[in-house]
Amino acid sequence: MPNLIKDPxxxxxxxxxxxxxxxxxxxxxxxxxxxxxxxxxxxSGSMRALYRNGTVQDxxxxxxxxxxxxxxxxxxxxxxxxxxxxxxxPVTCDSIxxxxxxxxxxxxxxxxxxxxxxxxxALMQRYVAEEPAEIPTFVIFITDGNNSDKAxxxxxxxxxxxxxxxxxxxxxxxxxxxxxxxxxxLSGRTVDNANFVRIQSLTDxxxxxxxxxxxxxxxxxxAACRACGIPVDGAADPAEQLRHILQENLPGCTFQEExxxxxxxxxxxxxxxxxxxxxxxxxxxxxxxxxxxxxxxPQTIDLASADDLKRHLSF
Numbered sequence: 001m002p003n004l005i006k007d008p009x010x011x012x013x014x015x016x017x018x019x020x021x022x023x024x025x026x027x028x029x030x031x032x033x034x035x036x037x038x039x040x041x042x043x044s045g046s047m048r049a050l051y052r053n054g055t056v057q058d059x060x061x062x063x064x065x066x067x068x069x070x071x072x073x074x075x076x077x078x079x080x081x082x083x084x085x086x087x088x089x090p091v092t093c094d095s096i097x098x099x100x101x102x103x104x105x106x107x108x109x110x111x112x113x114x115x116x117x118x119x120x121x122a123l124m125q126r127y128v129a130e131e132p133a134e135i136p137t138f139v140i141f142i143t144d145g146n147n148s149d150k151a152x153x154x155x156x157x158x159x160x161x162x163x164x165x166x167x168x169x170x171x172x173x174x175x176x177x178x179x180x181x182x183x184x185x186l187s188g189r190t191v192d193n194a195n196f197v198r199i200q201s202l203t204d205x206x207x208x209x210x211x212x213x214x215x216x217x218x219x220x221x222x223a224a225c226r227a228c229g230i231p232v233d234g235a236a237d238p239a240e241q242l243r244h245i246l247q248e249n250l251p252g253c254t255f256q257e258e259x260x261x262x263x264x265x266x267x268x269x270x271x272x273x274x275x276x277x278x279x280x281x282x283x284x285x286x287x288x289x290x291x292x293x294x295x296x297x298p299q300t301i302d303l304a305s306a307d308d309l310k311r312h313l314s315f
Contacts, residue, residue, distance in 0.1 A: 007097040010061065014096070017065035017207055024211040025069060029251060030219045031244040034234055035136040036077065036127065037067035039091070040119055042143040043080035045111040046173075050144075057100040059202050062210060063140055064091055070138060080104070082112030085119035114145050117152035124160045134231040136222070137165045140214060144173040146180075153179075154186060161189035164232050166221050168214055169196040191224040192217075223248070238281050238288060239264055241306035249313045250276065270294065279309075 041047075041056065050056050060078075067076035076091040088103055089095065095103075127137045147153060157167065169184070171177035177198055184196040195217040199205055205213075225232045233241060239257075243266070246253050252271025257264065266279040277292040288303035290312055301312055 010097055011093070014061065014065055014068065014093075017062065017211075018068040020207050021065050021069040021211050024208065024215055028212075028215050028219050029247065030215065030222070031247050032136060032222055032232055032234075033070070033240075034072055035070040035138045036133065037071050038077040038079065038123060038127075038137060038139045039063050039067075040079045040081060040123070040139055040141040042114065042145070043082040043086075043109075043111055044114045044143075044145060045082075046144055048111045051100060051105060054100075055203065056104075057098070059142070060091065060099060061096065062202070062207065064096055066138070066140065066211070066214060067091070068093075079119055079122070081115065081119040082110075083115050083118075084112065085122055087122070114143065114147045115149045115152075116141075116143075116147045117149045117156050120153060120156040120160070123165065124156065124163070127165055128160065128163045133164075133234070135164070135234040136225075136232045138218070139165060139167045140170065141167055142170045142172060143180075144171070145175050146177065150179055153183065157183055157186060157194060158189050161191055161193040162230070164225055164230050165193065166218060167194040168218075169194060170214075171196065171198045172202055173200065191221065191228055191230065193221060195221075238286065238306055239266060242266060242279055242281075242288075242309060245306060245309050246313075249310060 039060070041059075043051075047056075064076050068074050074093060078088040078091050080086055080088065086109075091099055123137070123139060127133070167183075169180045171180050177196070180196045183194055186194070197213045197216065199210070199213065202210070222232050233244060243255060246255075246268060250268070250270060253276065254269045256267040256269070258267065259265075261283070263283055264281040266281075268276040268279065270276050274294055276294045277290055280289040280291065281287070282289075288306065288308075290299075290301045290303055290309065292299045292301060292312060303309055303312075
């Protein structure tokens with residue numbers, strides 16, 4: 001992780017929070033290691049005080065470690081929205097100190113109403129049409145109030161459900177958020193691509209609980225995407241794909257890896273320490289083979305693809 005040169009204490013705090021995110025992701029069996037992370041924050045008039053009293057800066061410093069965990073470039077994309085929306089400069093390790101007063105408050109821009117759809121459509125345009133990828137986009141969308149464009153927001157969430165964008169809606173404050181709950185339960189989507197959580201006060205919730213709430217349903221969405229052929233695993237090498245499949249289907253399994261000039265071997269151990277088998281990946285011919293040791297007589301199975309492994313994981 002690059003140094004937070006401006007504030008070593010902030011660097012230490014974010015490093016610790018990143019470790020907590022990693023622990024929570026592991027406990028929730030989230031197999032995908034990479035994702036683009038986008039922070040979308042309400043900029044309506046009712047949020048003005050939270051921007052100015054330092055609360056939003058504190059929230060940003062808690063959201064950023066999620067990007068540190070998932071994003072290869074350790075960048076958090078940042079948008080604010082009110083009646084319209086604005087894309088801000090990405091948050092990085094070097095820019096996060098005093099980001100809100102420097103990047104947002106110094107501009108002294110008008111705080112407007114509350115419309116969800118424009119920023120949702122902008123993210124779909126960017127991450128589906130302009131910058132598609134085979135890894136997920138994880139959107140953390142925080143608001144303190146219901147919106148005035150409900151029909152448009154429903155259409156946007158339904159349309160984008162066929163693509164690899166997951167929406168974590170977070171309602172803060174004392175609003176009841178009936179509409180966000182309806183989005184969470186919205187019918188007619190390709191996959192359930194959203195989850196809603198209500199957190200009355202972000203300052204009163206500890207880091208581990210916050211990250212656990214943010215990652216709720218993410219693993220289930222990844223599995224649903226795979227079942228529908230929506231790409232979420234990236235252009236991964238076969239070994240990485242095989243490890244992800246094993247972790248999802250053999251909870252608690254561990255690996256020992258062996259590298260030879262001809263092949264890569266992954267020795268797979270079950271949670272109770274029994275050896276499940278050995279996966280062999282040819283370096284020149286890209287062949288995949290499972291030497292299965294658990295569940296009866298040893299078997300040697302040629303695999304057509306990484307996904308073919310799933311059929312042979314019973315024991």
